[in-house]
Amino acid sequence: MEIRIEHLYKKYGGQEVLRDVSFKIPAGMYGLLGSNGAGKTSFMRILATISEPTAGAVTINDMDIRNKKEIRKIVGYLPQEFSVYPSMKVYAALDYLGILAELPKAVRRQRIDTVLKQVNLESEKNKKFKNLSGGMKRRFGIAQALLNEPEILIADEPTAGLDPEERIRFYNLFSELAKDRIILLSTHIAGDIEAACSRTAVLDHGKVMFEGSIAEMRRLSEGNVYLTEIKPGEINDLKKKYKVIHLQQNGPDILCRFLSDTIPAVTHVLCEPTVEDSYMYLLKQCGEGE
Ligand SMILES: Nc1ncnc2c1ncn2[C@@H]1O[C@H](COP(=O)(O)OP(=O)(O)OP(=O)(O)O)[C@@H](O)[C@H]1O
Structure with missing residues (x-):
């Protein structure tokens, strides 16, 4: 079939x-x-x-x-x-x-x-x-x-x-x-x-x-997905530098998942990518290509 x-x-x-x-x-x-x-x-x-x-x-x-x-x-x-x-x-x-x-x-x-x-x-x-x-x-x-x-x-x-x-x-x-x-x-x-x-x-x-x-799709953004914890006032600054995938309230702080092609200049943890991360990564590449 x-x-x-x-x-x-x-x-x-x-x-x-x-x-x-x-x-x-x-x-x-x-x-x-x-x-x-x-x-x-x-x-x-x-x-x-x-x-x-x-x-x-x-x-x-x-x-x-x-x-x-x-x-x-x-x-x-x-x-x-x-x-x-x-x-x-x-x-x-x-x-x-x-x-x-x-x-x-x-x-x-x-x-x-x-x-x-x-x-x-x-x-x-x-x-x-x-x-x-x-x-x-x-x-x-x-x-x-x-x-x-x-x-x-x-x-x-x-x-x-x-x-x-x-x-x-x-x-x-x-x-x-x-x-x-x-x-x-x-x-x-x-x-x-x-x-x-x-x-x-x-x-x-x-x-x-x-x-x-699905595994190949996830791998597309391997090494490019990061997590950081920031103060609410820092969101706009982070968005200017990186492609933010999502934000989650964590007590008074915000957990932020984002994409970066280089090692980020903020405190960060490297994440296992999901299909959504790779999809955002692809869309970012397309946007840059236009
Ligand atoms: N019958 C049609 N005549 C003219 N243009 C059309 C026709 N059907 C779709 N389009 C155009 O083709 C493009 C692709 O549309 P399509 O509906 O295939 O996309 P899609 O990915 O299914 O979007 P959505 O998620 O919004 O349904 C759009 O620019 C749309 O305006």
Whole structure:
């Protein structure tokens, strides 16, 4: 099971939003990381056959994505904005989507029961869509994407707007589903990628800035991540000299995690980098390169 992307470009009018994107996505959970406008949605829509590349090639299990009909049989897609008729009940809405996907009645029944179990929405099946909580609506979105038993599930920022507990539940569901699938998900939360994915690609302004395993991603900023304890009045000074990743109140003082290419001029401890540190490190490099 593999998605192969080769020299992919996407242009909207004169704006190039994907630029020479090439990498492979193996089975398991794969995270696409990038800030707003990086090109994540444009990339995922191409893989889900909703939009077409301007140039380049994508194959899924050696099948060209231009075979839309065949590809759609093996790909499930959860777009960022997902909705159904608000007054439709959960079961009826899934049945309707199943009809659109041309699933025969008996298969539909069996699949709907299975996906409702998978996303833990069985007891909600007679509720109207509009009466579901935000997290339940997202779970419904996953259920509809799983209806045709896809080998590949593409989810665009599936956890945006969810509370931490619901986010954890979501990632548990994904890791369960990822055992025999490719799950490609996008987010701008580096910590989520670190916790859930085995590999990641970082997009910035349509270009791949990094592609590799989580361990490789962490290593990017090795030797550049420091911690220092400062007084609240010293924050601005530190920010002028270094890229601050985060600040945490520690009694009257502030614990500050920051990036530096050279040994810092303040009292410091060298830290083990996280995916978030490396993401900030990459963004800093991109910013400097512009
Ligand atoms: N249909 C479209 N027509 C014109 N420009 C578009 C279209 N879709 C996206 N864009 C532009 O392409 C660029 C990349 O957008 P995209 O939605 O792919 O990024 P993203 O990484 O998913 O961002 P976000 O996290 O905000 O969803 C942006 O500059 C956006 O304005």
